[in-house]
Amino acid sequence: MTQKPGSIHISCQNCGISQLCLPYTLDTNSLNRLDAIIERKRPYQKGDTLFSNGEPLHSLFAVRSGSFKTFNVDNNGNEQITSFHLPGDLIGFTSIANETYQGYSEALETSMVCEIPFNHLESLSRQLPALHKQILKLMSEEIKQDQHLLSAVNSKSAESRLATFFLELSSRFMIRGLSPSEFRLSMTRNEIGNYLGITVETVSRILSRFQKEKWLKVEGRFIHILDEHSLKRISGVQAVNCPLKTVNY
Amino acid sequence: MTQKPGSIHISCQNCGISQLCLPYTLDTNSLNRLDAIIERKRPYQKGDTLFSNGEPLHSLFAVRSGSFKTFNVDNNGNEQITSFHLPGDLIGFTSIANETYQGYSEALETSMVCEIPFNHLESLSRQLPALHKQILKLMSEEIKQDQHLLSAVNSKSAESRLATFFLELSSRFMIRGLSPSEFRLSMTRNEIGNYLGITVETVSRILSRFQKEKWLKVEGRFIHILDEHSLKRISGVQAVNCPLKTVNY
């Protein structure tokens, strides 16, 4: 989530996060062909938009550095954030169905992206089974993540939503080779609350509570996770391979 | 959502919902090849499971008739329903990432499915661009739908969640050529509440309120939408091509 000012000519080959991204499992030849269709442009500044709702879909975007939020706007003009994107994430899968961009995507800080023209990607993926598979996998991941968020949001208490949120972020940082216990948030409390369906004030109060419990240390945007276990306990969600018990939902 | 007892040998060719499903845009030859890999088995009875969490992914499932719910189970053994599936829906996209089934999928009523071995589908889709495209499209749709649900659930009030739920169902029935204003729910109030993150009692109370307002007629599982416009008004979500306004979220 820190800015990584890089030169304009960078290839997938020497990209530090390629194992999270489309190149995963691609051999050198395939990688070069993928690389050839990717456009890398100058950095996006905080607040710049990748796309706006309704525009025709031309490219997917892979985050190289920095971070983005995507959100929809409802009848009343209210934002509803549907995801935060970190380096290695692909943005735009929701837009494939209609071939127009769904919602808005906006940089949360200075960020770099790789732009992948969708038509080229589609035809290339027909020639490269590994690429094809990786696209399916990334889309599948996104569905999983959305459903995970849904569970978090549906598990009533604001405490468990926030705990889940931080654990989620933590594991995403870990996968990216960053510290899972200390990180800087690129989003405001407001945006966190929006994402989780709670108000800023509640976010703030619960952060204070977590801090009092010594589960977290909070210094503005800096988060230090002190007691992952307690957070997991109250987060309640995401047990993998959990045996099906008699439920009273 | 009504049971449609069919013979065992049915092809995509004469399937009434093929335009919602994988066959969409496939020519006759392609259709036959797809048809050849699909297995059609005897009906699932209410409560039968398509798959359980952690099992190796072998097939995707297309709902032919009836309906299913998919859900996860958290640490405390609580169900969290992530989607209801109607005829034409594909089930199993979340499971592609890990190649093991994510969560559980269970019939809500007597239902028929087409079982599509994943390996075969994958190799076939490399040969048939139209099939490939349709898979992407369906996955993209699923992501969109999840995010739509998320918006509904995050839009605080229980009223707007329920309104959104019924409008969503209504439009899904309409797409399927069924009445958008009169339909039968195959899920319990409990399951609706679970899905939307509210309690049974609240579902029940709000249904009574909607009925008092003459927006709906409710007779047990039968729903009759009387005033779609009012429901849309309080649902608040899903404005397509809505201009971005100054927001105070």
Place this chain on the structure above:
DNA sequence: CGTGCAATTGACGTGGCTCAAGTGGTGTGG
């Protein structure tokens, strides 16, 4: 006809929203 689950309705308590005030950090212009 009895058993059991689904649904409704009421009474009550509370978590989180709303409104409001205050603090701190950052950028801008004098």
Place this chain on the structure above:
DNA sequence: CCACACCACTTGAGCCACGTCAATTGCACG
């Protein structure tokens, strides 16, 4: 370098929507 404005964030007070608990009714099925 300070003064000011602006925004993100925190904290408090009060209130209400919704969760919890409990009782009742209705419907399906053996």
